[in-house]
Amino acid sequence: MKDFIKPAIQFFKKIKGKLAIVFGHDCDSIASAAIVYRLAKKLNLKPKLIVSFHNFEVDEKTEKKLQKFKNIVVVDVGDTLEERINNLSSSRNLLIIDHHLPKNYNCFYVNPRLYDEKVYMPASYLSWLIYKRFFNDKEILWIAAFGTLADFGAKNNKDLFIELKKHYPELIWNAKIEDREILEKTLIGKIVKLIDACRIAEGINGVKNAIKIIISARNYEDVLKNKKINAIYKKVKRAFEKEIKNIEKRKIEISDFIVYEIKSKYNLKSSLASYLPKIYQKKIIFVAQKSSEGYYEVSVRRGVKRKVNLARLVEKISRKIKAKGGGHPSAAGMRVDNLKELISFLKNEKGRNNSSR
Numbered sequence: 255m256k257d258f259i260k261p262a263i264q265f266f267k268k269i270k271g272k273l274a275i276v277f278g279h280d281c282d283s284i285a286s287a288a289i290v291y292r293l294a295k296k297l298n299l300k301p302k303l304i305v306s307f308h309n310f311e312v313d314e315k316t317e318k319k320l321q322k323f324k325n326i327v328v329v330d331v332g333d334t335l336e337e338r339i340n341n342l343s344s345s346r347n348l349l350i351i352d353h354h355l356p357k358n359y360n361c362f363y364v365n366p367r368l369y370d371e372k373v374y375m376p377a378s379y380l381s382w383l384i385y386k387r388f389f390n391d392k393e394i395l396w397i398a399a400f401g402t403l404a405d406f407g408a409k410n411n412k413d414l415f416i417e418l419k420k421h422y423p424e425l426i427w428n429a430k431i432e433d434r435e436i437l438e439k440t441l442i443g444k445i446v447k448l449i450d451a452c453r454i455a456e457g458i459n460g461v462k463n464a465i466k467i468i469i470s471a472r473n474y475e476d477v478l479k480n481k482k483i484n485a486i487y488k489k490v491k492r493a494f495e496k497e498i499k500n501i502e503k504r505k506i507e508i509s510d511f512i513v514y515e516i517k518s519k520y521n522l523k524s525s526l527a528s529y530l531p532k533i534y535q536k537k538i539i540f541v542a543q544k545s546s547e548g549y550y551e552v553s554v555r556r557g558v559k560r561k562v563n564l565a566r567l568v569e570k571i572s573r574k575i576k577a578k579g580g581g582h583p584s585a586a587g588m589r590v591d592n593l594k595e596l597i598s599f600l601k602n603e604k605g606r607n608n609s610s611r
């Protein structure tokens with residue numbers, strides 16, 4: 255494969271002064287932004303962290319905040335309108351570091367899937383590769399690893415975890431380099447859960463607090479031992495366990511499909527969606543939660559025994575009902591105006607859908 259991180263190297267060699275770093279809400283976003291922040295500091299730039307209001311796109315509100323910056327990096331935000339990006343980059347230095355489906359962006363663009371559609375490298379992994387070209391990576395290894403793991407990218411990017419094990423064996427011990435095992439059994443997995451709890455409990459404010467702690471941490475222990483984060487994690491864990499009990503009673507089962515709506519005040523959608531594939535091993539799972547803007551956000555996952563391409567399934571649904579979505583073969587997401595519409599689509603689908611296994 256071509257040297258796909260080269261645009262980032264050129265970008266960082268070119269720019270001076272202030273740099274806006276735009277990122278989304280999940281752990282991969284937070285970790286990649288933190289790595290880019292640390293890189294920028296070491297390069298004597300003046301980085302400023304900006305959480306995008308929407309997780310999946312640089313929205314209008316966020317775009318306005320960017321007007322005063324001449325240099326911008328956007329990490330792990332995959333679905334911004336091409337026009338918006340190309341407009342911004344026409345008068346600025348703009349770098350995108352991403353691993354979602356590539357777009358026609360005219361800017362400094364690092365996305366390995368431009369060269370190989372099937373490669374899976376989370377933004378934190380890409381940021382690690384970039385950081386390494388400039389400085390010794392030892393002090394950011396744990397950040398790259400928890401971000402990559404949170405996006406289920408460990409097994410596909412073993413070199414990072416082999417490095418982690420070499421420098422910080424206590425974070426991974428002798429776990430197999432397999433995502434679920436690392437997530438469930440190791441301290442690096444615990445870091446994912448702690449950081450994710452901040453977003454789940456407090457949304458964008460939680461994301462801001464979490465990244466502040468990460469950029470100023472001397473080492474991973476500053477995160478593991480942080481009292482505030484641990485307290486938030488406990489609350490989230492309790493709410494999560496309550497949902498697990500509820501799901502048996504309240505889930506809607508339509509042949510191979512399971513639909514469940516979360517009613518908690520916490521945003522438990524994606525963590526629940528990641529947990530359910532091993533419980534409902536042969537199902538296709540839709541976990542929905544109403545957003546503050548009124549539409550439903552839906553995480554789509556497949557049971558561990560299923561092979562159906564979820565990105566394609568979600569695209570198909572988006573063509574048929576009022577929904578917008580995308581993602582990866584094994585994990586996808588949607589915004590749906592009306593949950594009932596999704597349910598009746600699935601009811602129609604069940605009769606004929608035996609092709610997508």
Ligand SMILES: [Mn+2]
Binds near residue numbers: 376
């Ligand atoms: Mn990601």
